[in-house]
Amino acid sequence: MKFRVLAGLVALALPFAAPVSAWAQEKVLRAVMHADVRVIDPVWTTQTIANIHGALVYDTLFGNDADQKPQPQMVGKYEISPDRLTYSFTLRDGLKFHDGSPVTTRDVIASLKRWGAKDGVGQRLMGYVTEMKAVDDKTFTMTLKEPYGMVLESLGKSGSSIAAIMREKDALTDPQTQVKESVGSGPYVFAKDQWVPGSKAVYLKNKDYQPRSEPPSSFAGAKIPGVDRIELVWIPDAQTSMSALVNGEIDFLENPSIDFLPILEKAKGVKLQKLGKIDSFQGMIRLNHLQPPFDNIKARQAMYYLINQEDYLRAIIGDPKYYKVCKALLTCGGPYENDGGSQWMKEYNPKKALQLLKEAGYKGEPITVLAATDHNTITPATQVLIQAMREAGINVDVQSMDWGSVVTRRASKNPPSQGGWNIFVTTSGGVGSANPVLHTWIGAACDKGLFGWPCDPEVEKLRNAFGMAATEEERKKIAKELQAKAMEDVVYLPFGQWDVPLAYRADRIQGIVPNVGLAVLWGITKK
Amino acid sequence: MTAYIIRRLFAVVPVMAVVALFVFFLLRFAPGDPAAIIAGEDATSEAIAAVRAKLGLDRPMVEQFVVWVWGLARGDLGVSIFSNLPVTRLIAQRLEPTLALTLSTLFVAVGLAVPIGVVAAWKARRLVDRLVMGFAVLGFAMPGFVLAYVLIYFFAVQWQLLPVQGYVPIAEGLWPFAQSLILPSVALGITYMALIARITRASMLEVLQQDYIRTANAKGLATDRVLLLHALKNAAVPIVTVIGIGIALLISGVVITETVFNIPGLGRLTVDAVLKRDYPIVQGLILVFAAAKVVVNLLIDISYAFLDPRIRY
Numbered sequence: 001m002k003f004r005v006l007a008g009l010v011a012l013a014l015p016f017a018a019p020v021s022a023w024a025q026e027k028v029l030r031a032v033m034h035a036d037v038r039v040i041d042p043v044w045t046t047q048t049i050a051n052i053h054g055a056l057v058y059d060t061l062f063g064n065d066a067d068q069k070p071q072p073q074m075v076g077k078y079e080i081s082p083d084r085l086t087y088s089f090t091l092r093d094g095l096k097f098h099d100g101s102p103v104t105t106r107d108v109i110a111s112l113k114r115w116g117a118k119d120g121v122g123q124r125l126m127g128y129v130t131e132m133k134a135v136d137d138k139t140f141t142m143t144l145k146e147p148y149g150m151v152l153e154s155l156g157k158s159g160s161s162i163a164a165i166m167r168e169k170d171a172l173t174d175p176q177t178q179v180k181e182s183v184g185s186g187p188y189v190f191a192k193d194q195w196v197p198g199s200k201a202v203y204l205k206n207k208d209y210q211p212r213s214e215p216p217s218s219f220a221g222a223k224i225p226g227v228d229r230i231e232l233v234w235i236p237d238a239q240t241s242m243s244a245l246v247n248g249e250i251d252f253l254e255n256p257s258i259d260f261l262p263i264l265e266k267a268k269g270v271k272l273q274k275l276g277k278i279d280s281f282q283g284m285i286r287l288n289h290l291q292p293p294f295d296n297i298k299a300r301q302a303m304y305y306l307i308n309q310e311d312y313l314r315a316i317i318g319d320p321k322y323y324k325v326c327k328a329l330l331t332c333g334g335p336y337e338n339d340g341g342s343q344w345m346k347e348y349n350p351k352k353a354l355q356l357l358k359e360a361g362y363k364g365e366p367i368t369v370l371a372a373t374d375h376n377t378i379t380p381a382t383q384v385l386i387q388a389m390r391e392a393g394i395n396v397d398v399q400s401m402d403w404g405s406v407v408t409r410r411a412s413k414n415p416p417s418q419g420g421w422n423i424f425v426t427t428s429g430g431v432g433s434a435n436p437v438l439h440t441w442i443g444a445a446c447d448k449g450l451f452g453w454p455c456d457p458e459v460e461k462l463r464n465a466f467g468m469a470a471t472e473e474e475r476k477k478i479a480k481e482l483q484a485k486a487m488e489d490v491v492y493l494p495f496g497q498w499d500v501p502l503a504y505r506a507d508r509i510q511g512i513v514p515n516v517g518l519a520v521l522w523g524i525t526k527k
Numbered sequence: 528m529t530a531y532i533i534r535r536l537f538a539v540v541p542v543m544a545v546v547a548l549f550v551f552f553l554l555r556f557a558p559g560d561p562a563a564i565i566a567g568e569d570a571t572s573e574a575i576a577a578v579r580a581k582l583g584l585d586r587p588m589v590e591q592f593v594v595w596v597w598g599l600a601r602g603d604l605g606v607s608i609f610s611n612l613p614v615t616r617l618i619a620q621r622l623e624p625t626l627a628l629t630l631s632t633l634f635v636a637v638g639l640a641v642p643i644g645v646v647a648a649w650k651a652r653r654l655v656d657r658l659v660m661g662f663a664v665l666g667f668a669m670p671g672f673v674l675a676y677v678l679i680y681f682f683a684v685q686w687q688l689l690p691v692q693g694y695v696p697i698a699e700g701l702w703p704f705a706q707s708l709i710l711p712s713v714a715l716g717i718t719y720m721a722l723i724a725r726i727t728r729a730s731m732l733e734v735l736q737q738d739y740i741r742t743a744n745a746k747g748l749a750t751d752r753v754l755l756l757h758a759l760k761n762a763a764v765p766i767v768t769v770i771g772i773g774i775a776l777l778i779s780g781v782v783i784t785e786t787v788f789n790i791p792g793l794g795r796l797t798v799d800a801v802l803k804r805d806y807p808i809v810q811g812l813i814l815v816f817a818a819a820k821v822v823v824n825l826l827i828d829i830s831y832a833f834l835d836p837r838i839r840y
Contacts, residue, residue, distance in 0.1 A: 036799070038609040039565070046567025120569055160569055176581040178611050196620050197610040198799045199791030235692060235789045236799075239676060243684050243691040244789070374802075401558060404804055408560035411572045432569075440569045450571060 026228040027526040029509065031252035032241045033519065036234035037201035040182040040190065043115050043175060046160040048429075048518060055219075055520055056203050056230065057098075058164035058184030061089065061108065062156030063220035066277055066514070068335055068434065070152035071220035073212065074103070074165060074185075084147035084470070090139045094210040097167055098189045105134040110171035112155075112163060118175040119161035120440050124467070125154045149475075150437050150467045158219040158518040159432040187211070187225040187522045203230040216523050218276060218515040226511055226525035238376075245270060245503055251526075252512075253503040254519045257376065258317055264503045271506035274499060276516035278333040279324060279430045283312060283381055283495040284441060286452040288422050290413055293362040300490035301344065302356030306388040308348035309496035315380040316498070323498040329442050329483050332497060334434030336479035341487025345494075350392035357394065366397035368416035370406045370424040378403065381495060382425045410451040424451075430497060431517040436466045436479055442486050454491045528832065535825050539818070546817040547599065547810070551592050554806050560584075561608045561804040582608060595810065604814070605807035607800075614811040617796065624694045625792035628715065628784065629777050631708045636716035636723060637770060644727025644766075645754055651732060659724060666721025671780060675714035675787040682710060692789035707790075715784040719773050726769045730762035737761075763834045771827035778816055 035049040042054025063073040072078065076092030095103035109132045116126030128148040134140045142151070155163050170179045182190040188203035195201050211222040233250060235241040238257035244250045246267045256264055256272075264270050285303070293299040313323040326332035327345040367389070371382045389396045397416065401409070406424055414420035432438045443463060446455035462482035469475040502519065504512060513523040562579035563570070570578075579585045583594075598605055604614035647659035683691040689710055695703040734740065735758055743753045782794035789795075793812060800808035831838045 038607075038803070040610075045565050046569055047565075118574075120571075160567065174581075176577050180611065196791055197607065197612060197617060198796055199621075233693075233789075236795070237787050237789065240679070240692050240787055240789055243679055244693075247683055247687065247691045249691055249693065402802070404560075404564055404802060405558040407563040408558060411560075411563060411575055413572075448571065448573075450569065 027226075028229045028231060029227040029252065029521065029524055029526065030231045030233055030250045031521060032233055032235050032244070032250050032254065034255035036198050036236075037195070037232055038197050039178060040192075040195075041178040042164050043118050043161050044178045046119070051158070051160070051162050052232075052519055052521075053182070053190070053201065054162050054164045054184075055158070055186070055518060056188040056522070057182050057186045057190045058162070058166065059095070059103075059186045059223075060156060060163050060165065060219075062152050063218070064153060064156040064158060065217040065220040068153070068218075068431070070156035071214070071217070073156070073220065073223075074108075084149070085144050087142040087144075087151060088135075088139065089142070092212075095185055096208050097185045098183050098206060099167070100208075101167065102137070103165065103185050104137040104168075105140040106137075107168045107171065108165055109134060109140060110168045111165045114166075114171045114173070114175050115161060115163045119163075121150075121154050121157060121160070121438055122163065124437065125151060146468065147470070148467050149469055150435075153435070153438075156219060157431075157438060158515060158520075159429050159438060162518075185209075187223045188230060199234055201232045203232070205229065211522075216513045218513070219518070219520065223520075223522040226523055230521055242503075245505065248505060248508070251505045251509050252521075252524070255500060256503045258319075258322065258500060261319070261322075261501070269505050269507040270503055272501040272503050273512055273514065274501050275519075276431075276514045278331050278434060278516055279497040279499040280516050281377070281430055281499070282326070282331060282428045282433045282497045283316075283377070284426050284428055285381075285385060285493040285495060286410075286424055286426060286441075287490060287492070288420070288452050289454045291415055291420060291422060293357060293360060293365070293367070294422060296360045297489065298360035299357050299362060301488075302353045302360065303490065303493055304344045305347065305349045305353035305356070306385070306392060307345060307493055307495055308388075309345075309494075311348075311388070312381050312384050312495040313498060315384050316377045322500065323496055326494065326497045329433070329486055329491070329494055330436065330439065330479060331430045331434035334430070336434060336436065336476060338476070338480040338483055340480035340482070340484035344487050344490075348388075350388060354392045354394065357392075362394075364395050366395045366416070367422045368397045368399055368420070370409055370421050371398050371400045372403040372406045372425070373400050374402045377427060377498075378425050385423070385425060413453070429517040430499070436463050436482050442482070442491055444486065444489060444491055452492070454489060456485065456489045456491075459486050459489060459491065528829075532825070532829065535828070539821050542821055543814065543817060547596065547814060550810050550813045551595060552588070554804075554809055555588050555591075557804075559804040561806065564803055565609065595807075599814075604811035607808055608805050609803060614807050617808060618793065618811060618815060621791060621793045621796045623696060624790050625781055625785070625794065627694075627697070627704070627708060628711055628781055628790060628792060629774075631712040632716040632719065632777060633770075633774075635712045636719040636773075640720040640723035641727050641759075641766065644724040645731055645759060647724065647728040648731030648735060649750075649754060651728075656728075659728065663721040663725045666717045666724075669717065671714050671718060672783050672787055674717055675710070675784065678710045678714055679787075694790045694792070711784050711788040711790060714787070715777065715780045718780070719776060722773060722776075723766065723769055727762070727766050730765045731758055734758045734762045760834070764831060767827060767830055767834065771823055774823045775820060778819070 033049060037049055037053045039045050039050040042051045059074050061074050062070045065071050074091055074095055075089050077090050079088045116122035128144045128146050129142055130145050131143040167183055173179050187206050187209045189206050191202040191204055205225040205228050209225055211224045214221040216222050241253055242256060242260040245253045287294040287300050309325045317323040324332060327342040330336045369386055372378045386396055386398055410424050412420045416422055428441050440450055443449050444454040444456035444459035462478055466475055466478045469478055509524050509526055511523045511525050513520050562584055563575050566575045566578045606613055643659050647656045650656050679691055682689045689706055693707055695707045697704045740758055743757050782798055785792045785794035797812050
């Protein structure tokens with residue numbers, strides 16, 4: 001009798017025992033990124049996490065390498081006509097979508113049209129394109145009306161929306177509507193049936209993927225799917241994600257909290273790695289050029305006297321090895337770093353700032369600052385700015401709100417008393433900010449520009465000229481002129497740049513490919 | 528009783544209607560715009576407006592409300608603005624972890640708090656009683672998230688006895704499932720345990736002074752029989768009431784506990800949806816929480832009749 005009871009209990013418990021899963025044999029990479037995968041269309045949104053997803057699932061025609069130089073990716077060979085008006089691209093052999101269908105030029109042209117209708121850099125490129133024509137299934141031409149020099153860089157960019165190549169039937173979706181399926185030709189296949197938005201996204205190795213032969217370099221070179229399965233696990237709490245890495249429950253932590261870096265540096269089996277050659281982020285203080293007092297250039301220039309970059313960087317990062325003072329708009333360390341306009345950022349002098357503001361007609365009216373309360377870097381930077389403004393004797397109207405509300409309110413062109421604003425603080429990606437064309441915040445396109453709406457035709461003219469430049473020397477010269485003009489006009493006030501290294505279990509994984517601004521997970525293998 | 532239950536079930540309809548009305552308009556009046564979040568950091572005002580139009584968020588609020596209510600009437604809670612997945616699927620995905628956490632917390636809290644409350648009343652004003660009351664004060668005073676981090680530090684990071692985070696479905700093994708719930712249940716249940724222990728003690732103290740208890744003791748009945756059969760049963764009504772009230776506490780508590788322990792439940796879904804202004808998900812979740820609260824209240828009311836035969840509806 002006792003034996004029967006025991007046998008019955010064992011039989012009951014069997015379904016609850018840990019199953020010997022096929023997964024046990026799989027090499028699984030568990031990674032925690034900076035956000036959760038909620039959107040599966042990298043063109044519909046510029047959210048970085050949607051593009052991390054996109055980079056795993058989709059492939060691109062070109063990829064920018066560690067020096068931000070475009071290298072062929074899906075393209076096998078390409079030719080540029082001597083007048084730089086016609087580009088001919090031929091796809092390399094063996095490209096297949098995850099559903100088994102071959103990648104053709106019809107898919108490519110439809111994808112580029114959709115991306116070019118939505119993405120800022122794509123829109124700029126398509127502004128010069130007069131025709132994209134399929135020669136056959138593998139070759140197509142792109143004809144320009146002017147010799148725009150950023151064609152390949154645009155197609156290979158990894159910041160904001162990547163130029164993802166989708167199936168034609170997906171690419172024909174209205175750019176304002178999200179695609180329903182995420183089927184690409186990239187190194188990993190999205191397992192939509194295992195997707196739990198807000199918790200986990202699963203990617204399976206694309207066994208048919210044929211990587212390039214060149215070594216990986218940022219967004220270029222071989223994209224080798226090194227593990228059988230990638231699980232992007234979303235852990236919203238910074239301390240929990242740090243503990244999970246230390247405990248070996250995850251292998252890769254893209255964006256550890258700066259506060260926990262000293263712990264991670266000492267943790268057994270954990271290593272920190274810099275993302276690339278240039279810093280990941282640049283801090284920006286944006287002024288509203290439409291509303292007083294900052295509709296007056298003198299008032300905008302007065303604000304330079306409230307910027308001591310060290311104050312901001314110490315508040316948000318702390319450890320100097322992770323930040324850099326940079327009195328420039330184009331990323332320091334990037335290919336177009338220069339000192340044009342840096343004379344504007346001389347010294348921290350609140351009294352001088354107030355004096356110049358008064359000379360510009362400021363009479364003590366409240367200046368509305370949109371203060372985000374829930375952002376790990378923007379929140380402390382905003383507090384430093386508010387303190388500096390108060391020290392100067394400026395009447396500061398602090399509007400505290402979550403970042404989502406700042407994002408909404410900053411779109412208002414109304415006066416601050418009617419739901420508008422004067423100042424908000426934000427950040428920009430280091431890669432995007434390194435290139436005058438990709439760096440949309442440096443633009444001054446008036447109503448068509450970004451929030452704050454700086455308006456300076458000369459700045460836009462120089463940005464266009466940069467895009468048309470034929471040589472690197474010419475580009476560098478224009479970049480310096482552009483930065484000097486943009487700083488004079490105060491398109492924004494920079495408060496330095498920083499980099500947060502990623503953390504990973506060095507005793508378990510290897511082969512991380514550093515790429516600033518967009519973490520890539522190909523190349524990683526398990527030990 | 529049956530008529531009472533039917534009446535109560537019908538009363539759910541106006542309650543849910545009021546909840547639906549409030550949640551819809553409160554969300555719309557709250558600052559924040561999902562279109563701006565979708566469009567991204569570098570989007571122009573025109574791009575944001577285009578997304579808003581595509582999502583139908585530029586239509587009159589009343590029209591949006593009518594569309595939503597019409598969907599509700601057909602059992603359709605809508606589609607997530609971000610993931611494009613049905614809200615019912617998203618809620619169903621998250622139901623198991625939250626139910627498991629809530630039930631395990633109830634199990635731990637009630638299973639421990641009632642006995643220690645009974646013992647405290649039995650040994651009133653002695654050392655055991657003071658220890659129990661000290662624990663109750665501590666349980667009330669310590670925020671759940673602080674306890675959660677302390678538990679993680681010792682039990683997961685230092686001693687490596689339990690996982691730091693995550694949830695393992697019961698289908699993947701009973702022990703891994705239980706392991707993933709031990710720390711969250713303790714962290715979530717501590718306040719609840721303190722509350723039930725205090726109420727049990729107070730209620731038992733009152734009952735233990737009744738004449739029939741004195742008679743039972745005088746008859747020479749064993750202490751456990753006096754405490755459990757005679758005293759506890761008569762002290763049960765306020766205890767059950769507190770357990771019912773506590774379920775509302777648990778619903779709010781899971782939001783924090785699920786975040787700290789990375790449990791993919793309804794609490795996490797709520798926080799994420801609120802931060803992203805994913806209106807259909809927030810609306811659907813609040814309706815689910817409201818319905819759960821109404822059902823729990825009904826069950827508590829019904830249980831009174833079984834615990835105290837004098838109560839009739």
